[in-house]
Amino acid sequence: MRRGRGARLARVLVAGGCVAVLGFASSSAVATPGSGVSGTVVAKGTSAGKLKVRTLDGRTDVTFRTITVEPGGSTGWHTHRGQLIAVVKSGTLTRTLHDCSVEVTSAGSSFIEPSGARHRHIGRNLGPEPVVLWVTYLLPEGSELSDDAEAPSCRTK
Structure with missing residues (x-):
């Protein structure tokens, strides 16, 4: 049971990290800094x-x-x-x-x-x-x- 919660937490953290990385990547791809x-x-x-x-x-x-x-x-x-x-x-x-x-x-x-x-x-x-x-x-x-x-x-x- 404990192992299931830990695995679930790990998946959530990995997914959240991927979303954060994509957010940074997309904003830098379209930005045209002065x-x-x-x-x-x-x-x-x-x-x-x-x-x-x-x-x-x-x-x-x-x-x-x-x-x-x-x-x-x-x-x-x-x-x-x-x-x-x-x-x-x-x-x-x-x-x-x-x-x-x-x-x-x-x-x-x-x-x-x-x-x-x-x-x-x-x-x-x-x-x-x-x-x-x-x-x-x-x-x-x-x-x-x-x-x-x-x-x-x-x-x-």
Whole structure:
């Protein structure tokens, strides 16, 4: 009887270990990590009630952050659960979007990133100076600032 419980426990532990290993393997297989990127949260707050932002229901985290992308740096492919409003303070940011189109945004210009998994994108600094962004995130309460995403088949060079 005791031996049966021990064997059962061993099978459960082995199965659990396999699931854990598969979880790590699958997340590393699709992740497209960034490099040469740093960010600082300047301010963060949560709306007291519903904020009138498209695609968001309920309470909203509003985060203001500065992001620096060093020359040759990349954000990695990612998505956001809410909208972002970004201003390029300095440098030139090159973004490849989910449909493989490319948008180039220079200092003094801004852009809006829509929410949702189908709006994956990557930001790259192809220039000789750091890109500095001022970004306001409007995300559902408790959301991560971004979620890793798999690169589309167009793959950036």
